[in-house]
Amino acid sequence: MARELQQLGFKVFVIAGGLRAWRKAGNPVERVPDDDLVKLPTFS
């Protein structure tokens, strides 16, 4: 995906280690807003 964006002319970087590394380094995270959550069906 990063490569696709780069080919389309976007200035793209990849965060090494992703969210895990970000969190491990003690940087701030936030809860995903309800509007962004995908609602999957449950039996309860």
Next chain:
Amino acid sequence: MTDLLSLISHHGYLFLAAVCFAEAIGLPLPAALALLTAGAVAAYGDLHFYLVFGVGLLSMMSGDLLLYFMGRVSGWALLGILCRLSANPETCILRSAEYFYRRGKQTLLFAKFIPGINTMSPPLAGSMKMRLSQFLQFDTLGAAFYVGAYALAGYLFSDALRAITRGLRSAGFAAEVIFGIGLSAYIAYRIWVYRKYRLLDVIPRVPAAELARRLTSDAAHNMLIADVRSHGYYDADSERIAGSIRIEPNNLIEEIKNLPKDREIYLYCT
């Protein structure tokens, strides 16, 4: 199969239990073949048929229960991991959940006979908060049907299995050669793909600490952090990097329209 006959004759129930449990938790071991063979060994009188059935059933149920509770505890994370093996992880989670919601109970009855579905069903039932009593009811029936069908077939057709075993001895070498060629080709392909993308890998990688530093600099207004996880947005307590936006990987064409070309975009997943 000759080896399997020998193993089951010598190690009997323990071997059968291990193979059935392993298959139930998704390891690529042939429980059906082990049950078939155990059924045949029971017909020869070396094992008891009812014990073969009981051991197979309990082992399968143990593996299923383990995955059920893992799904229950981990929410959608376990399914996300299993779906990474599929061609399209996002679609895999959505379709699996919707299908299982509509036909979950019936699915549990025949899931054991379908590779892939057999491993997906218990964690799906757990993730989707199916009641334990209901899960046990349908999963027990499904497992009993599966174990019973193969063990009984082995028991009833034990003579035919002996003949097949003799035939397999000569076919075995050819199968091993074909398997070896296939495995070598697959490894060569993976190495080719790895080298190709490594050579083309020109996307700059930024360590988390460096990004945090940049975010406190004057350049911060020119930066955009984007979450491109294909899954991770299903649990209510999901987290993401503070201030980041979501780019839906499966809807990239639409998402691109809203992305600024004059800003640096920092992508992350996991």
